[in-house]
Amino acid sequence: MYAEIGPPGAAIEKIGFKGFKRGGAQVSPMHANFIVNTGNAKAKDVLEIIVEIQSAVERNTGYKMEVEACYVSHEGKVMPADCVF
Numbered sequence: 001m002y003a004e005i006g007p008p009g010a011a012i013e014k015i016g017f018k019g020f021k022r023g024g025a026q027v028s029p030m031h032a033n034f035i036v037n038t039g040n041a042k043a044k045d046v047l048e049i050i051v052e053i054q055s056a057v058e059r060n061t062g063y064k065m066e067v068e069a070c071y072v073s074h075e076g077k078v079m080p081a082d083c084v085f
Contacts, residue, residue, distance in 0.1 A: 001063040008065050009033030012053055015060050022049050047071065050081050 005011045012018065012032035019029040021038070023045030028034040035046050050067055058064045069081040 001061070001065070005061055005063065007033070008057075011057050011061060011063070011065070015056050017053050017056065020049065022052075025049055027053070043071070047081055047084050051085060054082055 001008075001011065005014070009032045012027065017027045018032040020027045024038050024041030025045035026036050026038050027049060028036050035049055037046075046069075050069065054065050054067060067080050067082040070078050071081045071084045072078050
């Protein structure tokens with residue numbers, strides 16, 4: 001992916017997600033590889049953005065980006081953030 005498209009942040013920016021908002025979460029307008037809480041984000045907002053970006057990047061580039069963030073359920077189960085839904 002790096003050789004053809006560049007780093008993940010560049011891929012996310014190229015497909016138009018830089019600054020994208022869902023609920024209280026936003027893809028950083030400064031660096032598209034980060035999701036920020038604008039003040040009232042819920043975990044669901046962040047998780048939905050992650051899945052939407054991952055799907056869009058794969059559709060547009062053919063590359064499935066790995067998600068570094070993990071989600072910890074109320075029961076203490078740890079899973080990749082893109083596997084919650």
